[in-house]
Amino acid sequence: xxxxxxxxxxxxxxxxxxxxxxxxxxxxxxxxxxxxxxxxxxxxxxxxxxxxxxxxxxxxxxxxxxxxxxxxxxxxxxxxxxxxxxxxxxxxxxxxxxxxxxxxxxxxxxxxxxxxxxxxxxxxxxxxxxxxxxxxxxxxxxxxxxxxxxxxxxxxxxxxxxxxxxxxxx
Amino acid sequence: xxxxxxxxxxxxxxxxxxxxxxxxxxxxxxxxxxxxxxxxxxxxxxxxxxxxxxxxxxxxxxxxxxxxxxxxxxxxxxxxxxxxxxxxxxxxxxxxxxxxxxxxxxxxxxxxxxxxxxxxxxxxxxxxxxxxxxxxxxxxxxxxxxxxxxxxxxxxxxxxxxxxxxxxxx
Numbered sequence: 001x002x003x004x005x006x007x008x009x010x011x012x013x014x015x016x017x018x019x020x021x022x023x024x025x026x027x028x029x030x031x032x033x034x035x036x037x038x039x040x041x042x043x044x045x046x047x048x049x050x051x052x053x054x055x056x057x058x059x060x061x062x063x064x065x066x067x068x069x070x071x072x073x074x075x076x077x078x079x080x081x082x083x084x085x086x087x088x089x090x091x092x093x094x095x096x097x098x099x100x101x102x103x104x105x106x107x108x109x110x111x112x113x114x115x116x117x118x119x120x121x122x123x124x125x126x127x128x129x130x131x132x133x134x135x136x137x138x139x140x141x142x143x144x145x146x147x148x149x150x151x152x153x154x155x156x157x158x159x160x161x162x163x164x165x166x167x168x169x170x
Numbered sequence: 171x172x173x174x175x176x177x178x179x180x181x182x183x184x185x186x187x188x189x190x191x192x193x194x195x196x197x198x199x200x201x202x203x204x205x206x207x208x209x210x211x212x213x214x215x216x217x218x219x220x221x222x223x224x225x226x227x228x229x230x231x232x233x234x235x236x237x238x239x240x241x242x243x244x245x246x247x248x249x250x251x252x253x254x255x256x257x258x259x260x261x262x263x264x265x266x267x268x269x270x271x272x273x274x275x276x277x278x279x280x281x282x283x284x285x286x287x288x289x290x291x292x293x294x295x296x297x298x299x300x301x302x303x304x305x306x307x308x309x310x311x312x313x314x315x316x317x318x319x320x321x322x323x324x325x326x327x328x329x330x331x332x333x334x335x336x337x338x339x340x
Contacts, residue, residue: 029271031227036204037217047207047220057201061231066272068233101199102236 011075011110015060018151022064028156030062030069057094058105064159068103070095071155075110081138084131095122104162108145108155111135117145119158181245181280185230188321192234198326200232200239227264228275234329238273240265241325245280251308254301265292274332278315278325281305287315289328 012032022028036053061070072095074086087107098105105122116135120142128141138144143158182202192198206223228242242265244256257277268275275292286305290312298311308314313328 023267026270029267029273034204034206034223035209037207037209037220039205039207045222047217047222050207050217050220052215052217053204063238063268063271063273066238068236068238068273097193097199098233100196101233103199103233103238 011112012059012073014152015073015108015155018153018155019060019062021151022156028062028064028069030060030064032060033057055090058091064104064156065163067159067163068098068101069159070098070103070105072107073110074107075112077112079111079113080132080134081109081111082132083125083128092126096126099123104159104166106142106159106162108153109138111138115147117147117153118142119145119155121162181282182229182243184322185243185278185325188323188325189230189232191321192326198232198234198239200230200234202230203227225260228261234274234326235333237329237333238268238271239329240268240273240275242277243280244277245282247282249281249283250302250304251279251281252302253295253298262296266296269293274329274336276312276329276332278323279308281308285317287317287323288312289315289325291332 016032019028019030019032022030036056037050038053039047039050041047041049058070058072060073061068063069072087072091074081095105099122106119107122107125108117108119110117114135118135118138118141120138124141128137133141143161145153145155145158148154186202189198189200189202192200206226207220208223209217209220211217211219228240230243231238231240233239242257242261244251265275269292276289277292277295278287278289280287284305286308288305288308288311290308294311298307300307303311313331315323315325315328318324
């Protein structure tokens with residue numbers, strides 16, 4: 001297992017904890033999607049052979065103030081984030097479908113070395129022509145999320161801004 | 171594999187096909203959730219040992235006219251449907267969370283022998299005190315879905331009625 005994958009898991013755990021907080025406080029109801037797996041062989045109630053499905057969608061979805069929320073979480077130890085190597089075409093299509101159906105779709109990127117976290121709405125992400133985006137570019141495309149105490153990654157406060165921009169104050 | 175499970179798979183395939191139709195026609199964007207699995211051992215890119223997670227949520231979720239949709243699909247060869255043996259407590263809690271967050275949550279039940287299909291909104295399901303419900307009771311609690319050509323199980327037409335009842339005509 002490479003170091004960047006470990007970093008990724010750490011960051012996802014912070015998102016999981018934040019979702020637990022949102023769920024327990026009845027603020028938002030967001031769940032991690034299970035990893036899609038193709039089961040090849042079962043013996044008893046045990047899966048003895050399976051492979052990861054290539055066509056996964058995104059990491060999380062759920063509901064907030066009646067809005068459908070769907071997002072992908074990424075982290076990097078580099079100073080730029082490479083969209084094309086981190087987001088597959090079918091994931092972009094999935095996010096486009098969510099957006100076109102009236103949902104709120106975005107990615108959350110954590111730059112581990114700089115300790116900076118950004119939420120970028122899909123509609124901004126799809127408009128850019130370069131693949132590598134640095135912190136400055138992320139800041140222009142989306143919103144910085146400052147780490148807080150509880151929840152540690154308060155991305156819902158940013159989703160509020162997106163809803164306000166799209167639907168007016170609710 | 172018992173016969174009722176085979177029947178269940180058949181019916182889920184009809185729902186999958188209907189979702190494919192909705193997705194391709196850009197009517198609704200609904201996906202089957204992957205089965206939650208706990209991976210115990212991986213060799214190479216192959217999963218060599220895993221177990222099914224007990225706490226699954228529901229079968230499908232997605233978005234329609236901006237509304238968050240979440241539902242469970244069941245089928246039976248019996249003349250009554252037993253809620254308590256078919257829906258776990260954590261699934262009921264999941265559906266309650268969806269409903270309380272402003273989403274649309276329901277179950278679709280197929281009575282294979284009678285060739286009758288019903289959609290029952292969660293808010294109606296949770297109010298009943300008996301566990302076994304027959305076709306007549308389902309008809310009172312929810313809406314019958316008549317099989318059609320394409321999509322074969324047009325449950326979105328019923329979701330329209332639920333939206334109209336809850337939010338007025340859209």
